[in-house]
Amino acid sequence: MTTSDALAAPRRRQARADSTRLALLDAAVQEFAAHGFDGASTRAIAARAATHQPQINYHFESKEALWRAAVDHLFSKLDALLGEVMPQGPDDRPVASREVFAATIRAFVRAVARLPELNRIMVQEATADSPRLAWIVERHTRPRFALLTGAWRTLRETGSVPGIDETVLYYSMVGAASLAYVNAAEARLLGVDPISDAFVEAHGEALVTMILGPD
Amino acid sequence: MTTSDALAAPRRRQARADSTRLALLDAAVQEFAAHGFDGASTRAIAARAATHQPQINYHFESKEALWRAAVDHLFSKLDALLGEVMPQGPDDRPVASREVFAATIRAFVRAVARLPELNRIMVQEATADSPRLAWIVERHTRPRFALLTGAWRTLRETGSVPGIDETVLYYSMVGAASLAYVNAAEARLLGVDPISDAFVEAHGEALVTMILGPD
DNA sequence: GTCTATAATTAGATAGAC
């Protein structure tokens, strides 16, 4: 038995474990987004990942640990989509410019359109107080809330945008940007195709106009 | 035994049944909004209504029938809050006027702020296709969607508002109006009090400005 | 109409063979 043979078998085993873990994460995202934490069953998640239910307790500590890993997974995808255009200058100081904020709005609409599962999970959890909500707010929501409201406040002080309170702006912007994609199943029943490029681009331009006003 | 005695007992019994039924409806609204259809248990609903779990199957055909009754109950409350200001003229012809639309936006924001459970249930159901979603869309969403998009299209043709597609407008307006109240538990963790009159009124004015633009 | 008791199903998690 050569050295490479001795290493190859564990390496293959580890590769298979990694792919099982990733398949469980992707399946968990879909199931939690569609049915909520309580409504999603670990059996359904395992079946979607083409594996067996006890694998969840092997690869993750519990159903809740799987949920947290799935949420982290989704937010890292969001950051990848937003990374280059966030209203963020050197030293985390928000950049106050209409152009940068407009680019952020367009990028945000495109991102939430491609990650509807993230806002579905957010909305399902933010609806009632729970340990999961506290976890997601402290770990993910609060820094992003601070960044966006800070950028808006700085921009507003320049007098070049409507004088809207930054917390009102935050919920209006996030809600206006995300509902069509969160409620995509409903939209399709109403004859709307929110995933189409035409809808997403028109939506982004509409939000820029609505939020930044004329000029 | 007098006639009034003979009638009084059944009448009292019926009155108690009605109050049990109503308590179950109100409790169901809270539980379904907080935990979704699958996550809400009939035991929790009965406990919140200060009665016993089998009462649900006595007063309603099933958990799903209770859910439908709760949704009807909520939409009738919404109609009561919106009744006088909907953008609706004689013969159901939408009235196209900036002033009427502005009043509708303000009333809509106040209504969704007072009925957060309605949009929570909508968002939880609209997330994945299901018989419940089809039921709610045909019975409640579609006529309201047609009314609002029709009113916007008529208004847009007068050239007095931004040229935004009516389906984009619909989801942007409903999303912007409802998210702060749907996610009230999250908002409070972020230091925002979305239920306060100050927030609701500032929110209504902000949406009028954002949607109708200047003038 | 309302209650207690319980049937039938399904959930998340674990044991142990391979």
Place this chain on the structure above:
DNA sequence: GTCTATCTAATTATAGAC
């Protein structure tokens, strides 16, 4: 690491006394 089999607890719904 992955599988089958199973445990314990929780779910919706029903039976039957009062």
